[in-house]
Amino acid sequence: MILATPGPVEIPDFVKQSFLGETIHHRTPEFKAILKGALERWKRLTGLPYGVFLASSGTGGMESAVINGVKKGALTINAGKFGERWGKICSAHGIPFEELKYPWDTPANPDEVVEKVKTGKFDSLFIQISESAGGLRHPVEEIARRVKEVNPEILVVADGITALGVEKIDTSNIDIIIGGSQKAFMLPAGLAMLGVSQFGKERIGKGRGFYFNLAVELKKQEEGTTAFTPAVNHIIALNLVLEKLEKMGLENHYAFTAHRHRALMEAVKELGLAIYPKAPAKSMVAIELENAEKVRKILKEKYQILVAGGQDHLKGRLIRINNMGIVTPDRLVYIVNSLELALVESGHLPSYTGKGVITLSQHLF
Ligand SMILES: *Cc1c(COP(=O)(O)O)cnc(C)c1O
Numbered sequence: 031m032i033l034a035t036p037g038p039v040e041i042p043d044f045v046k047q048s049f050l051g052e053t054i055h056h057r058t059p060e061f062k063a064i065l066k067g068a069l070e071r072w073k074r075l076t077g078l079p080y081g082v083f084l085a086s087s088g089t090g091g092m093e094s095a096v097i098n099g100v101k102k103g104a105l106t107i108n109a110g111k112f113g114e115r116w117g118k119i120c121s122a123h124g125i126p127f128e129e130l131k132y133p134w135d136t137p138a139n140p141d142e143v144v145e146k147v148k149t150g151k152f153d154s155l156f157i158q159i160s161e162s163a164g165g166l167r168h169p170v171e172e173i174a175r176r177v178k179e180v181n182p183e184i185l186v187v188a189d190g191i192t193a194l195g196v197e198k199i200d201t202s203n204i205d206i207i208i209g210g211s212q213k214a215f216m217l218p219a220g221l222a223m224l225g226v227s228q229f230g231k232e233r234i235g236k237g238r239g240f241y242f243n244l245a246v247e248l249k250k251q252e253e254g255t256t257a258f259t260p261a262v263n264h265i266i267a268l269n270l271v272l273e274k275l276e277k278m279g280l281e282n283h284y285a286f287t288a289h290r291h292r293a294l295m296e297a298v299k300e301l302g303l304a305i306y307p308k309a310p311a312k313s314m315v316a317i318e319l320e321n322a323e324k325v326r327k328i329l330k331e332k333y334q335i336l337v338a339g340g341q342d343h344l345k346g347r348l349i350r351i352n353n354m355g356i357v358t359p360d361r362l363v364y365i366v367n368s369l370e371l372a373l374v375e376s377g378h379l380p381s382y383t384g385k386g387v388i389t390l391s392q393h394l395f
Contacts, residue, residue, distance in 0.1 A: 031330075034365055035338040036162055036192060036314035038212035038219055039355040044274070045216055048267045056262050062254040068265050069251060071272035075280065076194065076209075076225030077201045082247045083268075084222040085261040088191045088210030091222030093119050094242035095156075095187045095206045098234045100125050102153040105146050110134045110163025111341055112189060116156040128152070134164035134344065137309040140173045147177050147184060154185040159193035159207075163341060165316030165350055166307040167193075174203035185233050192313035194223075195275070196354055197284050205230035211264055214313070214354040215271050221264040288312055290362065291353050293393035297366045300389040301373060306348060314338075317349045324376040325349060325369075332375075333368035359394055366390045 033040045054061050065083075072081040084090055096104065096119045104125060106116035109132040120127035130146060132138055138157065147155070155177055159170045174186045187206045193199055194207065195214030201207055204227065211221035226234070226248065237245025241258065250257045275283050291312045295305060298317055306318040319325070322339055323346045329335045340348030351365065370386040373379040 032335045032361065032365070034335050034352050036165070036213070036350050036352040036354060037210070039214070039216055039352055041216055041218060042356060045267050045271060048270055049218075049263050051266070054262055054266070056256065056260055061262060061265075064266055064269050065251070065256070065260070066254045068269035068272060071269065071276060072223055072225065074276075075272065076190075076199070076207055078204070078207065078225035078227050078230075080226035080228075080231055080248055080252070082224045082226065082244060082251055083256075083260065083265060084224070084242065084247065085220065085258070085264075086222050086242075087219050088189075088208065088213075088222050089115065090242065091191075091208040091210065091224055092116065092189060094222075094239070094244050095208060095224070096120060096125065097123055097238045097242060098244040099185045099187055099206060099230070100127075100154045101233070103127060103151050104154045104156055105130065105143070105152040107138045107143070107155075107157040107168065108132070109136060109138065109166055109168070110158070110161040112158050112161055112163060112191075134161070135166060135307045137166060137307075138168045138173060140169060140176050143173050144176050144180055147180050150181075153183065154187060156187045156189075158189040158191075159199060160190075160196070160311035160313045162192045162311075162313065162350075164307050164344070164348070165311050165314045167309045167311035169309070171200045171203070178203045182229075185230065192311065192354065195283075196287055196311075196313045198280070201225065201227070205233065211268065215268060216355040217264055217267050217271065221261050221268065223268070287353060290357060290394065291315070293390050294351065294353060294362065294366070296393050297386045297390035298369075301370055301386045302379065303373075306344075313352075313354050315351045315353060317351070318344075318347060319349065319378065320347065321376060321378070322346055322349050325372045325378065328372040328375050329368055333364075333372065335365055335368055362394070363387055363390060 211217035212219035237243035338350040
């Protein structure tokens, strides 16, 4: 089966193999060197001075940012399942919050966010960079910059789980950025990676919570160790992935990801399909169409390709194709060709012409 979902993504062989090595104990100089190496690479990738790894899925990273970051009240941006999650986390902890809601295809409006911040009710802002529910890109850099102009004491938290490793993020006004192992970093699920600014560290102060106390982890990980048993094998594998991306050149990796995204978008449009979000994120291509489940079923059963569908009100109306990690051109050609065939077989297209692959190839090569 080809895993073409926007997370989890396919795990490359060199990553799988790294999980087969001898077990390394986490309280050893060997592991300390690996952890320090991975954290240094992570800080370079995020452009932030501090880094923390947590043994949890991405949501654990979100929860840690909420409980450690908010001292007064949170403003959360909700344009999909993941934006909605900030509010659910606040509610679970009795943390006051207000939500700015947008349709799932619509990016947050910086003016509206700034107006909310001016009320003085909030000390923290929570937003997705790439909202995976609709494949939507929020203008986070602009929002973060303008919010800080109004109030430099606002903690800006960005969920970069489907943005880090996909494109270069300007983190100059971001205080906590969150990544997840199973998205662009091509690992199994189970590791949340955070980048923290100087202001972010100060705001966290003594921290809050027990397992997810970021103050404790920040201190320990600066020393090259962890408070609890870390996800040793994930950190070893992450270090390898970051090493590989640095060797390829992060700029080259981002450029190829963007190039592939353009090619896939053009191919999809050539097939007569509509791109769902008004501002598409580069992590995936989200297509809006009727009877999407029929197409997904054919792709899965006949062509052995798993793509994601839609959730909630978009159930049965969305197809989301991954563009994170390393997707080779041959894979992409097969996926687009199978998509056109599935569209014919599901009755969405009258006949097969191969125009999907032709357009993809013209843009890709
Ligand atoms: C996948 C994802 C998460 C985290 O989900 P987990 O299942 O907890 O790893 C958070 N935000 C976004 C935008 C995501 O795509």
